[in-house]
Amino acid sequence: MTDDGVRITRNDDASRYELFLGSEFAGFAEYRLRPGRIVFIHTVIDPTFKGQGLGSRLARYVLDDAVARGERIVPRCPFIAAYLREHSGWEASVDWPAEAPST
Numbered sequence: 001m002t003d004d005g006v007r008i009t010r011n012d013d014a015s016r017y018e019l020f021l022g023s024e025f026a027g028f029a030e031y032r033l034r035p036g037r038i039v040f041i042h043t044v045i046d047p048t049f050k051g052q053g054l055g056s057r058l059a060r061y062v063l064d065d066a067v068a069r070g071e072r073i074v075p076r077c078p079f080i081a082a083y084l085r086e087h088s089g090w091e092a093s094v095d096w097p098a099e100a101p102s103t
Contacts, residue, residue, distance in 0.1 A: 016030040074094075
């Protein structure tokens with residue numbers, strides 16, 4: 001827990017990182033594990049907590065944790081992908097998913 005009450009934990013049973021503000025569940029970043037990779041597929045911050053920078057804190061935490069664990073990051077989640085495009089530091093650990101062919 002930080003001084004401002006934010007706590008982020010990795011819940012492997014639920015395949016997601018969970019963000020709490022105090023004792024309240026505030027959001028999550030869902031993932032799928034593949035050999036040597038973590039595929040981020042969905043991120044949600046409860047609307048009650050929007051505008052507090054919690055999504056960015058969650059993104060930074062999950063990316064740092066993936067790198068510390070030696071996992072390659074595959075950003076299928078639009079929020080995580082946008083965060084990576086706007087912030088540097090993880091480029092060497094990212095495997096961008098191939099674009100879907102246009103029809």
